[in-house]
Amino acid sequence: MASVFKPKNLLAAAGVVALALSTAACGGGGDDSASGGSSAKNFSFLAINENTTIASTLTTLSQKECATQNTAQPLDIKKQAQASLDQQLQLLAGQGALPQLFTAANAPSLTSQLADNGTVLDAAAVSTGVQPAASSVIKALYDGKQLVLPTELNIEGIWYNKKLLADNGITTPPATWDDLVAAFAKLQAAGVQPISAAGKGGDGWGVTRWVGNYILRQQGPDALKKVADGQAKLTDPQYVAGADAIAALGKAGYFGKSPTSIDYATALNTFLTGKAAFIYMGSWALSDFNDESKNKIGADNVGFLKFPTVAGGAGTADQTPANVGTAIAISKKAYENDTNTQAWVKCIVDNYGTVALRDSSQITGFKTDAAVEVPALTKQIQDEIAGVQTSVLWFEAYFSAKATTVSQGNGGLLGGGQLTGEKFMQTVTSNLS
Amino acid sequence: MPAAPAAGIRTKGRIQRMHSVLGDRKSVAILLGPALLVYSLVMLLPMLWSLGYTFFTGSVISGFTWAGTANFSKLLDDPALPGALWFTVKYAVVITVGQVLVGYLLSLLYVFFLRRAGSIVRTLVFFPVILPTVAVALLFQKFFEFAPQTGPVNAAIEAFGGTGIDWFSTPGNAFFVVALMDIWRSMGFYAVLLYAGLLDIPDEVMEAASIDGASTWRLIRSIIVPLSLPVLVSSLVFSINGTLKAFDSIYALTGGGPGSATTPLTLYMYQTSFAYGDYGYGSTIALTLTALCLLVTVFIFRGTRRDTGLG
Numbered sequence: 113m114a115s116v117f118k119p120k121n122l123l124a125a126a127g128v129v130a131l132a133l134s135t136a137a138c139g140g141g142g143d144d145s146a147s148g149g150s151s152a153k154n155f156s157f158l159a160i161n162e163n164t165t166i167a168s169t170l171t172t173l174s175q176k177e178c179a180t181q182n183t184a185q186p187l188d189i190k191k192q193a194q195a196s197l198d199q200q201l202q203l204l205a206g207q208g209a210l211p212q213l214f215t216a217a218n219a220p221s222l223t224s225q226l227a228d229n230g231t232v233l234d235a236a237a238v239s240t241g242v243q244p245a246a247s248s249v250i251k252a253l254y255d256g257k258q259l260v261l262p263t264e265l266n267i268e269g270i271w272y273n274k275k276l277l278a279d280n281g282i283t284t285p286p287a288t289w290d291d292l293v294a295a296f297a298k299l300q301a302a303g304v305q306p307i308s309a310a311g312k313g314g315d316g317w318g319v320t321r322w323v324g325n326y327i328l329r330q331q332g333p334d335a336l337k338k339v340a341d342g343q344a345k346l347t348d349p350q351y352v353a354g355a356d357a358i359a360a361l362g363k364a365g366y367f368g369k370s371p372t373s374i375d376y377a378t379a380l381n382t383f384l385t386g387k388a389a390f391i392y393m394g395s396w397a398l399s400d401f402n403d404e405s406k407n408k409i410g411a412d413n414v415g416f417l418k419f420p421t422v423a424g425g426a427g428t429a430d431q432t433p434a435n436v437g438t439a440i441a442i443s444k445k446a447y448e449n450d451t452n453t454q455a456w457v458k459c460i461v462d463n464y465g466t467v468a469l470r471d472s473s474q475i476t477g478f479k480t481d482a483a484v485e486v487p488a489l490t491k492q493i494q495d496e497i498a499g500v501q502t503s504v505l506w507f508e509a510y511f512s513a514k515a516t517t518v519s520q521g522n523g524g525l526l527g528g529g530q531l532t533g534e535k536f537m538q539t540v541t542s543n544l545s
Numbered sequence: 546m547p548a549a550p551a552a553g554i555r556t557k558g559r560i561q562r563m564h565s566v567l568g569d570r571k572s573v574a575i576l577l578g579p580a581l582l583v584y585s586l587v588m589l590l591p592m593l594w595s596l597g598y599t600f601f602t603g604s605v606i607s608g609f610t611w612a613g614t615a616n617f618s619k620l621l622d623d624p625a626l627p628g629a630l631w632f633t634v635k636y637a638v639v640i641t642v643g644q645v646l647v648g649y650l651l652s653l654l655y656v657f658f659l660r661r662a663g664s665i666v667r668t669l670v671f672f673p674v675i676l677p678t679v680a681v682a683l684l685f686q687k688f689f690e691f692a693p694q695t696g697p698v699n700a701a702i703e704a705f706g707g708t709g710i711d712w713f714s715t716p717g718n719a720f721f722v723v724a725l726m727d728i729w730r731s732m733g734f735y736a737v738l739l740y741a742g743l744l745d746i747p748d749e750v751m752e753a754a755s756i757d758g759a760s761t762w763r764l765i766r767s768i769i770v771p772l773s774l775p776v777l778v779s780s781l782v783f784s785i786n787g788t789l790k791a792f793d794s795i796y797a798l799t800g801g802g803p804g805s806a807t808t809p810l811t812l813y814m815y816q817t818s819f820a821y822g823d824y825g826y827g828s829t830i831a832l833t834l835t836a837l838c839l840l841v842t843v844f845i846f847r848g849t850r851r852d853t854g855l856g
Contacts, residue, residue: 199820206605222606222822229606313800370692372714372803378693514821522804528714530803539804542624 156211195314246477262477311371311524324507355533363529648735682797742776
């Protein structure tokens with residue numbers, strides 16, 4: 113025993129312990145995908161809890177179309193709350209531990225930053241199967257680069273419950289903002305919640321989308337780009353007017369009892385169980401609309417309305433909010449040196465569109481097999497997407513991660529009528545830099 | 546009786562050996578070295594590192610660029626900082642007073658009224674201390690829920706003819722729920738701590754005072770409070786220590802909302818560094834918090850020194 117306690121041994125042992133501790137603290141997550149050169153053990157994908165379609169489609173692919181690739185590199189799905197996705201991506205990127213495939217950041221600026229840094233693959237070379245419409249949306253978002261794969265190609269608008277409207281004497285779907293607000297008032301008076309909207313924490317985009325679209329309809333399709341370019345400010349009176357219009361809806365209680373308490377799933381469920389007449393939503397929700405176990409009002413009963421025009425506004429209803437919603441990005445480091453990963457990605461690009469459309473009624477930006485039969489509502493939206501002439505982006509599209517978080521975090525308060533349009537715009541603007 | 550002297554000699558020898566070991570610089574270095582090394586690596590180094598970040602801007606993704614004192618001037622202009630600072634101070638004061646006061650009242654209850662059934666009550670009151678914070682936060686969220694379901698609290702208000710309150714949508718109400726939860730969660734701990742202090746008060750003094758005709762109130766004011774002052778001060782120090790750094794309970798209960806109304810410095814620092822990717826400014830906020838803690842520590846130490854001086 114005596115020899116063990118020699119100072120030299122002790123110091124050496126202490127050194128080893130310290131080294132072990134420091135490497136454990138500072139080292140990466142130990143993700144196998146981080147190791148360059150050799151092929152990774154698994155094909156890892158970082159999903160978000162709020163979107164189940166991508167995970168289930170990838171799982172289906174791994175069992176059928178991409179079974180060979182899955183044998184070489186088994187699919188491994190990890191999940192993350194959408195609200196903390198950006199933060200997780202930054203941490204993983206900082207440690208060089210991003211998985212091969214991950215949900216693109218909520219703030220497009222972060223994905224661009226990761227690409228500048230050489231962490232995200234410019235997917236143009238692997239996007240042979242991507243439709244031109246999807247490519248143009250992606251490039252508008254990422255300064256002309258194709259940084260993500262379009263696992264969704266969405267248009268957004270106001271969906272309504274046909275029966276609830278008819279029951280309350282609203283026979284034609286409202287085509288202008290004034291008609292829409294009149295319909296809200298009528299429904300509210302009849303004891304029906306006019307709009308279902310999420311506003312809890314990061315789900316506040318359910319309200320801020322209304323603000324963005326109102327501004328675009330009133331000021332024209334380049335109104336938000338002007339703010340990004342510094343030609344206008346959100347605190348300018350015409351922009352504040354947009355936020356005030358939505359705050360007025362909130363004050364009147366049209367967004368329901370307490371938007372700050374409602375998360376995304378609850379908001380969608382409120383609409384799908386017939387407890388609210390309208391919901392602002394993207395076409396990614398088609399999978400839920402076509403799911404009988406979730407949609408209790410019936411898919412035939414769901415109507416789609418383009419965001420209406422505002423009296424005297426410069427924007428038109430044809431300028432459709434379109435985006436690639438929850439898209440996926442590829443880790444450059446993991447992709448470039450790993451042939452198994454490359455094979456997987458190729459298989460996804462070739463087959464994802466067909467499987468997602470067939471199994472989840474999800475319209476994607478990938479090419480699809482023409483033989484897939486889709487429900488009527490999906491067909492209607494497919495036609496709408498095909499007919500889009502001008503697309504516009506959402507309220508926070510050009511914002512930094514901080515301004516995005518602040519805007520969405522305050523959306524619920526705006527929808528609850530607890531925040532004035534001016535205060536909301538001031539709060540967002542002070543975080544825009 | 547040969548054993549006793551032998552044992553004495555052995556002890557004496559051991560003490561001598563210990564003196565010689567502790568007198569030797571080399572052995573002191575060997576004994577302290579590993580701990581000091583680990584401490585330096587996992588505590589001091591990151592702290593200095595963080596201090597260094599205050600002069601930079603950027604993140605691990607975009608890389609760091611020298612910013613000089615830009616972060617500090619940003620600190621002065623930041624419209625969100627006064628709110629976060631004020632919330633931190635308000636939270637620390639309210640929770641500290643609440644925790645210690647309720648804990649003290651509970652400990653008095655244990656000592657004077659619950660001598661027999663005390664252990665059961667003590668266990669029940671202590672229980673929330675060991676519950677995971679997130680679980681307690683979820684419990685309170687459901688308890689004070691307004692929509693889509695009506696929680697028990699609002700149901701009770703409505704049953705008595707009132708209208709339900711949207712607890713988490715206004716700053717004042719949200720703060721009330723946060724304060725209530727944190728006091729409930731930790732009062733058991735302070736009750737036990739102060740109970741131990743109260744047990745140290747000699748029964749004879751109490752008995753003598755009772756025989757002299759002192760009322761319960763008089764007993765508390767003239768004997769119990771002065772004699773338990775040291776442990777009371779320790780509790781306050783403990784409490785302010787924890788409440789200035791509060792993070793998990795607020796993050797889990799309100800997420801800093803509504804808006805940023807319940808965002809303390811800790812949460813603001815975390816969001817700035819990790820969600821907004823600005824490590825430099827995040828570290829500057831951390832430094833502000835450190836300065837605040839230092840200020841409070843100096844204040845407390847001066848206060849307690851005066852206490853012991855008087856005692």
